[in-house]
Amino acid sequence: AQSVSQHNHHVILSEAASLELGCNYSYGGTVNLFWYVQYPGQHLQLLLKYFSGDPLVKGIKGFEAEFIKSKFSFNLRKPSVQWSDTAEYFCAVTPYSSASKIIFGSGTRLSIRP
Amino acid sequence: GAGVSQTPSNKVTEKGKYVELRCDPISGHTALYWYRQSLGQGPEFLIYFQGTGAADDSGLPNDRFFAVRPEGSVSTLKIQRTERGDSAVYLCASSLMGSGGHETQYFGPGTRLLVL
Numbered sequence: 593a594q595s596v597s598q599h600n601h602h603v604i605l606s607e608a609a610s611l612e613l614g615c616n617y618s619y620g621g622t623v624n625l626f627w628y629v630q631y632p633g634q635h636l637q638l639l640l641k642y643f644s645g646d647p648l649v650k651g652i653k654g655f656e657a658e659f660i661k662s663k664f665s666f667n668l669r670k671p672s673v674q675w676s677d678t679a680e681y682f683c684a685v686t687p688y689s690s691a692s693k694i695i696f697g698s699g700t701r702l703s704i705r706p
Numbered sequence: 707g708a709g710v711s712q713t714p715s716n717k718v719t720e721k722g723k724y725v726e727l728r729c730d731p732i733s734g735h736t737a738l739y740w741y742r743q744s745l746g747q748g749p750e751f752l753i754y755f756q757g758t759g760a761a762d763d764s765g766l767p768n769d770r771f772f773a774v775r776p777e778g779s780v781s782t783l784k785i786q787r788t789e790r791g792d793s794a795v796y797l798c799a800s801s802l803m804g805s806g807g808h809e810t811q812y813f814g815p816g817t818r819l820l821v822l
Contacts, residue, residue, distance in 0.1 A: 596748075624808065635709070635710075635813050635814065635815050635816075636749070636797065636813040637813070638811075641810070643808055682748050682749075684748070692754050692762065692801075693751045693754060693764075693765070694739075694741075694749070694751060694811065695751070696741075696748030696749050696750070697748050698746065698747050698748050699746075699747070699748050
């Protein structure tokens with residue numbers, strides 16, 4: 593069965609620190625990859641997505657993620673975090689054969705100390 | 707325009723009761739999805755509608771769960787004989803055509819269901 597693993601349940605950083613959140617997926621075929629974010633009290637929203645092409649994708653608010661096919665990974669990065677980045681981050685995948693069904697990881701809670 | 711809306715925002719019920727959760731997708735979106743998010747977990751897929759028909763209901767946990775979308779717009783998720791384990795946030799999402807993972811799914815605020 594397809595699955596998504598997020599290695600960190602809770603990450604605490606100070607403002608201006610660099611961020612990397614790990615994500616690995618389990619699926620042998622073609623996939624589409626996503627990072628979703630849920631800010632406190634808000635809806636789940638798309639941060640960035642990878643379908644094909646350049647494996648380094650850029651999203652909103654200075655976030656980027658790199659798809660490494662050989663490692664089945666799609667890690668999220670940001671060079672300098674802000675207090676407003678405090679949120680829950682979900683990595684997700686849609687297998688190409690069932691592309692409408694999103695499979696989410698369990699999420700990483702990011703807390704930024706001002 | 708308006709985003710995906712869900713009602714009620716919170717629902718408290720007793721074990722064994724029947725509940726209905728409603729989702730209003732973004733106007734013009736033909737695809738609609740239901741997910742369930744338990745505490746400390748990511749959302750889990752339940753069912754996907756393309757228009758009025760359920761294109762994929764493989765995520766429904768058992769036959770107590772049922773969803774409809776009779777006119778291809780509003781959808782209702784129905785849970786019979788609720789159990790305490792059904793307590794979760796039920797999320798609805800919609801996308802323009804449902805043509806696969808190349809579309810963005812827009813999520814609603816969710817309905818928080820608590821079964822006592």
